[in-house]
Amino acid sequence: MNKLIQNEMMKLIAKKRLVVIALIIGVLVVLFTYAQYKEVQREREKLGTNDWRTILQQQIVDTTNRLSSNRLSDEWRQQLQISLQQKQYYLDHDINPAEPGAPTFMRIFLENSIDLFIPLMVMVIASDLVSSEHSMGTVKLLLTRPVKRWKVLMSKYITLCLAISLIVAIAGILSFLISGVVFGYKGWEAPILTGFNVTDTGLNTTDVKLLSLWKFLLMDFGLVWFVALVVGTLSFMLSVLINSTAAGMGVMLAALISGAILSNMVSSWESAKYFFMVNLRLTDYMQGSPPPIEGMTLSFSLLVLFIWWAAAMAVSFIVFTKKDVY
Amino acid sequence: MxxxxxxxxxxxxxxxxxxxxxxxxxxxxxxxxxxxxxxxxxxxxxxxxxxxxxxxxxxxxxxxxxxxxxxxxxxxxxxxxxxxxxxxxxxxxxxxxxxxxxxxxxxxxxxxxxxxxxxxxxxxxxxxxxxxxxxxxxxxxxxxxxxxxxxxxxxxxxxxxxxxxxxxxxxxxxxxxxxxxxxxxxxxxxxxxxxxxxxxxxxxxxxxxxxxxxxxxxxxxxLSNRERVAWRLSPFEKGRDLLAALTPIEDADNQIVLTEFNEQKTPEWNRMLVEAGVSVLEMNRKMPVLEDLFLELTGGETIE
Missing domain, CATH: 3.40.50.300 (P-loop containing nucleotide triphosphate hydrolases)
Structure with missing residues (x-):
């Protein structure tokens, strides 16, 4: 099995796909960093230079005053306290809340690339892993070795998992390194709000707490990796089912884009929540933004994605081991 | 075995x-x-x-x-x-x-x-x-x-x-x-x-x-009809009789004698003919006709 994975890795590296993906990510990160930098500059001009500390101090004083009032509801008081803690941290650590450091940039980049950009990169590798063997004709050599077919497919799948992990890592590392040149590498400990619960009655903030950014990032990475794995497995299945790489890519691309569109318009069509593509924005749950369809929660989305993943695995392996190769 | x-x-x-x-x-x-x-x-x-x-x-x-x-x-x-x-x-x-x-x-x-x-x-x-x-x-x-x-x-x-x-x-x-x-x-x-x-x-x-x-x-x-050699000899009769003594003659008309082709023996026959004073004007190896056999067997399906 190890040798088979070595083989797949050798082919993957020889195709230079990972280099291309790293280049694409690098170029995009440079673009986004520049855009963010422009935004920061505009903010600065609006507020006048260097007085963000005074503004922050003023805000802290305001909040403390409001907290001393006894007409506050408990819930509101708690929120104010959290926001106070956050502002105090920024002041203590000399961080301008309007100017993100590299870790914050990384978080924003990950959260915005989870439903389209990262899946797209994963697709570039996953969608031709099996179908390219068909189009090159090498599948005839691959399957006439004294190796069981499921092992051949498993070696390809494990390679895909490794490649996905690598892509997510590349996205993280590049966004951190490149944006840090402009924004500085500080801010790992910056507090961030999480723990929102969307319930029938609205946003439930009782479990909201402050989390260090690095812990938050770790969770973000986990979610991004999971989404990438599910999307990768689905493209892998299409690659097994459809012998043409272009057709497989087209189907997957259509599904991903339709997911982005559907999320904006299906709030009344409830059963649409079982589609995998409207469940991809997992990181949004961490921030407490309302889900596209009522009743969707982080665990619901994780479960839906898991079921799609399991089905794709089953279909891939059954079809690949049974089908006649012409 | x-x-x-x-x-x-x-x-x-x-x-x-x-x-x-x-x-x-x-x-x-x-x-x-x-x-x-x-x-x-x-x-x-x-x-x-x-x-x-x-x-x-x-x-x-x-x-x-x-x-x-x-x-x-x-x-x-x-x-x-x-x-x-x-x-x-x-x-x-x-x-x-x-x-x-x-x-x-x-x-x-x-x-x-x-x-x-x-x-x-x-x-x-x-x-x-x-x-x-x-x-x-x-x-x-x-x-x-x-x-x-x-x-x-x-x-x-x-x-x-x-x-x-x-x-x-x-x-x-x-x-x-x-x-x-x-x-x-x-x-x-x-x-x-x-x-x-x-x-x-x-x-x-x-x-x-x-x-x-x-x-x-x-x-x-x-290839029931195997490779053969077509001989054009002069003088014809003498050559034909000489060859007939060495190998069965399959056909002999139009001044051409047809015999079996055999890698080892055919050059030998040629040498003997020449030594006996018969001029070998032409030796032509005839390829067998598997094609005909094939067409017959497959009922006329064409092949290249």
């Missing part, structure tokens, strides 16, 4: 949809022989070969490679088989060496030593580290064979091995296949739609049309 049977196919059938594409094939391959699979395009040669190498599952029937049933123990059966199905499609973006390494890793205990050995055997040592996309078709064909030989197989299956090669390449391939069968004792199954090729290459031939084997026999027996 009969040699060992290395590949045994019994009543092999394949049904796709409602159409029976392969209608019960039975044949065996023996050690050290080149077996030809001859038939027009669409007769079922490639489908049969794909069933033999495990790419297509037969509807019924059995395939045994070196005594192991392919469906019972795929790994063991395929372990003693090397094959090229259609063109040798290798990874163009890898070097020849890496291609061999790739397939060696899929075989039990094939090391660097064996890779070097087969590379040398097919004469690719100098170019082995170049990318396959820079190879000529002939080199790819040879790399394909190297890949098939990696696991030291007992049975070699080659689908249209000379497809797309130039005459020199075809000749080289033919000699190489004969070498493998005679010196290394491999059983080689070769498919082709070219009569001339099968005739020069194979010991036994199965003629297949519309999914059934019409006839299996040695090449010599299939």
């Amino acid at each position: 009969e040699k060992d049977i290395t590949l045994a196919v019994k009543d092999l059938r394949k049904v796709i949809g409602r159409r029976e594409i392969i209608k019960g094939l039975t044949f065996d391959l023996r050690e050290g022989e080149v077996f030809g699979f001859l038939g027009p395009n669409g007769a079922g040669k490639t489908t049969t070969i794909r069933m033999l190498v495990g790419l297509i599952k037969p509807t019924s029937g059995s395939i045994e490679i070196c005594g192991t049933n392919i469906e019972e123990d795929f790994q063991k059966a395929l372990g003693c088989l090397g094959c090229i199905v259609e063109n040798p499609e290798l990874y163009p973006f890898l070097s020849g060496y890496n291609n061999l390494l790739h397939f060696a890793r899929m075989l039990p205990s094939v090391g660097d030593e064996r890779i070097k050995e087969v590379t040398k055997l097919v004469g690719l040592t100098e170019r082995i580290h170049d990318k396959v996309k820079t190879y000529s078709l002939g080199m790819r064909q040879r790399l394909g064979i190297a890949q098939a030989l990696l696991g030291s197989p007992k049975v070699l299956i080659l689908d249209e091995p000379t497809n797309g090669l130039d005459p020199a390449g075809i000749r080289e391939m033919r000699e190489f296949i004969r070498f493998l069968a005679e010196e290394e004792g491999l059983s080689v199954l070769v498919s082709s739609h070219l009569l001339s090729e099968i005739q020069l290459l194979c010991d036994r031939v199965a003629i297949i049309a519309k999914g059934s084997i019409i006839r299996t026999d040695t090449v010599e027996k299939l």
Whole structure:
């Protein structure tokens, strides 16, 4: 099995796909960093230079005053306290809340690339892993070795998992390194709000707490990796089912884009929540933004994605081991 | 003594949809022989070969490679088989060496030593580290064979091995296949739609049309009318009588004598004629007409 994975890795590296993906990510990160930098500059001009500390101090004083009032509801008081803690941290650590450091940039980049950009990169590798063997004709050599077919497919799948992990890592590392040149590498400990619960009655903030950014990032990475794995497995299945790489890519691309569109318009069509593509924005749950369809929660989305993943695995392996190769 | 049977196919059938594409094939391959699979395009040669190498599952029937049933123990059966199905499609973006390494890793205990050995055997040592996309078709064909030989197989299956090669390449391939069968004792199954090729290459031939084997026999027996030599002699009568004493004369009119062709004896006869004072004006070797036989057997289906 190890040798088979070595083989797949050798082919993957020889195709230079990972280099291309790293280049694409690098170029995009440079673009986004520049855009963010422009935004920061505009903010600065609006507020006048260097007085963000005074503004922050003023805000802290305001909040403390409001907290001393006894007409506050408990819930509101708690929120104010959290926001106070956050502002105090920024002041203590000399961080301008309007100017993100590299870790914050990384978080924003990950959260915005989870439903389209990262899946797209994963697709570039996953969608031709099996179908390219068909189009090159090498599948005839691959399957006439004294190796069981499921092992051949498993070696390809494990390679895909490794490649996905690598892509997510590349996205993280590049966004951190490149944006840090402009924004500085500080801010790992910056507090961030999480723990929102969307319930029938609205946003439930009782479990909201402050989390260090690095812990938050770790969770973000986990979610991004999971989404990438599910999307990768689905493209892998299409690659097994459809012998043409272009057709497989087209189907997957259509599904991903339709997911982005559907999320904006299906709030009344409830059963649409079982589609995998409207469940991809997992990181949004961490921030407490309302889900596209009522009743969707982080665990619901994780479960839906898991079921799609399991089905794709089953279909891939059954079809690949049974089908006649012409 | 009969040699060992290395590949045994019994009543092999394949049904796709409602159409029976392969209608019960039975044949065996023996050690050290080149077996030809001859038939027009669409007769079922490639489908049969794909069933033999495990790419297509037969509807019924059995395939045994070196005594192991392919469906019972795929790994063991395929372990003693090397094959090229259609063109040798290798990874163009890898070097020849890496291609061999790739397939060696899929075989039990094939090391660097064996890779070097087969590379040398097919004469690719100098170019082995170049990318396959820079190879000529002939080199790819040879790399394909190297890949098939990696696991030291007992049975070699080659689908249209000379497809797309130039005459020199075809000749080289033919000699190489004969070498493998005679010196290394491999059983080689070769498919082709070219009569001339099968005739020069194979010991036994199965003629297949519309999914059934019409006839299996040695090449010599299939060619009931074998190669002959047409002699034009002067003086005619004297020459004819002299030849008649040496070998049965099949036909003698229009000043031409037809006799059997025999690699060893024909030059001898020629020498004797000349020594007896008969001038040999023309010696013409007549190729046999397997084509006619084929057309007769397949009921007029055309082949190239």
